[in-house]
Amino acid sequence: MSPVLAAVVMGLLGLIIGSFLAAVSVRLPREEDIVVARSRCMGCDRPLRPWELVPLVSWLVLRxxxxxxxxxxxxxxxxxxxxxxxxxxxxxxSGSSGLMIAATAVLGWQLLLIAIIDGENFWLPDVLTWPLAATGLIAAALTGWDVALSHLIGAVVGFGGLWLVGWLYKAVRKRDGLGGGDPYLFAGAGAWVSWIGLPSVLLWASAAGLSLVFGLLVVRRSVSATDKLPFGVFLAVGIWLTWLYGPLGL
Structure with a gap:
């Protein structure tokens, strides 16, 4: 399959997946059923008809x-x-093979949902972070068991390293500096990019976080040390860029 055809097919599939992700991003924080429940209008609570659920097209047609x-x-x-x-x-x-295309898409769609949930709710649920680690290890195992071992080590190091940072911060500052889901998300990072990619994930995440802070300073002129930032969003950016372009400096 040519790259152009692959991009078209995956883009169309992405529209369908995106419709599901949008529904999950609303229902999950409300603890509503994700799989069985029908989509409903937020105004009149009536179930949406099939022609009202066509990704992007329905929104445009219905204005x-x-x-x-x-x-x-x-x-x-x-x-x-x-x-x-x-x-x-x-x-x-970006994919050089069907497996790489599928793996990249699966990772990107998972990170997109995680970033939306954390950005809107400051919450990284286990139901999203644990499957991220699982799919990363599966993708590595399909490449080779020797590769899978380094990614398993990455998952362990990722969780333990960020958990230790959060514990030390709380011990020194007497307040939480990281959310409880961040170590699990970083474990997912290690599962996808291996232990050698973890520093790059943190560098990209820090760069994204600092960019947001600078933007807030420009708009609001002040940022408090107690302001909450969705670190999971920045980690998602770091994972995505490290997966696409590899560890920095290598």
Whole structure:
């Protein structure tokens, strides 16, 4: 399959996956059923009909309004669908084999959902971080068991290292500096990029976090040391860039 065809196919698949991710990002924080429950309008609570669930197209055709009650449909839904489609296109162009394309897409879609959940709720649920580590180890095992071992070590080092940082911070500052889900997400990072990629993940994450802080300083002129930042979002950026471009300096 040519890279262009692969990108088109994965992009279309990404739109479908993105529709599911958008639903999960709303239902998971509310502890609603993810698999069985039908999608409903947030305004009138009526189940959406099949033609109202076509990714991106339905939102455009309906002009961002419910067909029954006229309630506004948030642009976050098509934006998430487009984000997942972009991940699919990126995977189609970056993969050298079917396995690599699939692995890149799966990683990107997982990171997208994790970043959305953490960015909106400051929460990294185990139901997302643990599967990230599992899929990383599976992808490594499909490459070779010798590769899988280094990625397993990466998962262990990732969890233990960030957990220790959080413990030391709390011991010194007497308050939490990291969320409870961050070590599990960093374990997922090690499972995907191996132990050798973990420093790069942290460097990319720190760069992304500092960029946000500088942006806030420009807009708000002040940032407090007690302001909460969704570190999981920055880790997701670091994992994605390290996976795509490899550890920095190597």
């Amino acid at each position: 961002a309004r419910c067909a029954r009650c006229g309630a506004a449909i948030s642009p976050r839904y098509p934006l998430i669908e487009l984000g997942a489609a972009l991940v699919g296109v990126w995977a189609g162009f």
